[in-house]
Amino acid sequence: MEENYLQVPEPEQALPDLSISSSQGVLQWISSVDHKQIGIMYLWLSVLFLVIGGLEVLVVRLQLAVPNNHLLSPEAYNQLFTMHGTTMIFFVLTPAIFGFATYLLPLMIGANDMAFPRLNAFSFWATFFGGILLYFSFLAGGAPDAGWFNYAPLNQYNYSSSPGIDYYCFGLLLSGIGTVSASVNFVVTILKFRIGSMSLKQMPLFVWMILINSFLVLAAFPSLNAALIMLLLDRQLHAHFFSSASGGSAILWQHLFWLFGHPEVYILILPIFGIFSEVFPVYSRKPIFGYAFVIGSGVAIALLAFGVWVHHMFATGLGNTVNNFFAASSLLIGVPTGVKIFNWLATMYGGAIRFKVSMLFAIAFLVEFTIGGLSGVSFAIVPIDWQLTDTYYVVAHLHYVFIGGSLFGLFSGLFYWFPKISGKMLDEQLSRWFFWLFVAGFNLTFLVQHALGAMGMPRRVYTYPNLPGWAILNLISTVGGFLMAIAVGLLIYIIVKGIRSGDKAAADPWDANTLEWMTSSPPELKNFDRVMPVKSTRPYRDYKRPEDADWKKPNKYGK
């Protein structure tokens, strides 16, 4: 290397574990193009924003704890709930999913890195700086305040003259570029860098879901990016895309946003389905029930995702004809999701189940996500949607899907793969405390919001009158919120304790099935020197139990 170049330290032997202090300093992390380090950084980024977004909503819940409260001004309230939603979706769930995918994908397909390692690093840093830009708005004159969906005309200069919404646009554009480039990387890695003997029909389901998800990202994000640029043109150069007063259309924003936004819901859940499709078989000690159906329903969900977005707009006056068609199509999307629920139930049926914390979250997911799914299906019925739209029923529904679905899946994945990533075991007893605290807090917070919504309490309003029942239900919700906060605090303690003084993890502590478990915990810088031939969907199990290998029973497990 020429002398003028900056000497960037590179790992020499084993990678550092989860701690950021290494013998080669933080610069070694910053300059890394290793998929495992980038994956870990994605996960840390997600934890950081989880804490920030969580603190924001705790203040919101304090404001709502009692009626007619003036702890927060309406302006501050608007900024806080907007930042909470935007943070949780774009900078907590998305990076956490991409973190797991970046870390695990090469390991699961027998590759030593992603197809484009530098692009991988770019994707992470684009996401990171996207988040920083979004939060810089607080220093620049005010955070965005028009909700995470940023509806027109509230996003127009006349309604929000602080630069917050401009930072929203720049932040999401930057992180969106990171998301799209990461997805390209995933697709190429999966299609071109699998171990030679692994056919598509033998790929782990998590990898399958990431593959489907990546196509979903590539198809959905351009709509958001286009809308953000149009909005910036409106705000900065006085274009009129979304300004009804000057010939634009406020509804156009909703179309463009939900053309992205509804697939985004699936972008945040399909990889989670992949995580559960790894967790259920391992802890049930059975192969997944209906491997092909899990993939097929995933593909169906991805395709349907683009045909139902108008159900977010039933109340915008598009007319009965439009509403009826999208009511029908929206009802249909519950079918493939239901198929998956039965896949996992049937996987558990007759299995020798181990109730580890990861599995507890998986089982809790089945209940919570089904509740979220059912309330979602109820929105497909137009009169119910008209009655409940913009109420706390929607807030309850989306949190049952995003927390009871996505976040539970991420927790399940965290407890499952933490030993692999860190080389340390988590405290099982404390982890169970965390599980029960979180589940109790979650249901306490959001179950009552179904009732509040049915009673007509509007969302996105900074306070409420003391109507019968509203005060007590809101107080319960706030108590639940703080219980969840305590649980998250406990989780961070468990993780830090695990990293510092946890028991050393074996390479394969859960007797798992897929290739990542044949590496050491944590894996060396070079993932694999050699990989056994893949002959079924459970290659590592085949290797450990050659006499009982799946590929010897082609009729039973398919091949």
Next chain:
Amino acid sequence: MEMKPIIYQWHFNLFVVLFLAGLILLYYRISGFKRTNNNLCFTLAILLFLLAECSPLHFLGMHYYFFAHMISHIVLLLMCGPLLVLSIPDKCLDPFENGISAFSKILSKYSWIAWLTGVLVMWFWHIPAIFDASFVAMNKVTSIVPLIHAGSMLFAGAVFSWPILGPDKKLHVHPLAGIVYLFTACVSCSLLGLLITFAPLTTYHHYDNGLSGMAGSNPWNISQITDQQAAGLIMWVPCCFVYLTGCIYLLQRWFANTSYSNEKSIDLKTTVHHE
């Protein structure tokens, strides 16, 4: 004069009838009516063609309702076309064997041509000026316009579905590529449907009350805006479900066919050690 009830409005255009007769003759020369399954597909295709071009559905589409016209399009493009392709036996009679085989090879190699044919023909007939012009003289028994309109739709539907359902299974596109093929067509279909749904009422003139030839007639009291929205939505939503069903079928075919089991990715930089 009082109009006949709609259910009795069957109109047979001379060229359409001749075309059907020719099609039946051609099918006989290709297949000899020997295989029940192929015969069934062919019969269904002919019946659906009659439904789209001669039945009260066609009458409604001609004179009153955009949505009925749109249903005819879907029947021709997404049902008749694929059924016709399915009716072609894998072993055709001479002298058609070589021609069909060569056609299959071309479309297998250049499946984008088939995709473009399906998509472009569909869009072409919805360009407002073309759309309005296509109705001129369409209800005359001796007009050739209905045949050009329906024939091109049928042709586009058949060519579009050929790489997926064609007679030579070896020349089908890979099922996973087929999913992309259908999904992208679905996106195109959605865009067209979306444009029609939200287009101003002045975009398509044929169904303006004064121009349809049945001024003021509206047997089912459906407003023009509802009619146009329904037309666009039929193109947008149910049409996409047809493509989606095709995708699920292809996925099932991929899983069921063991010859796809040994597909490999390109080799990895990792040293592979076979135990």
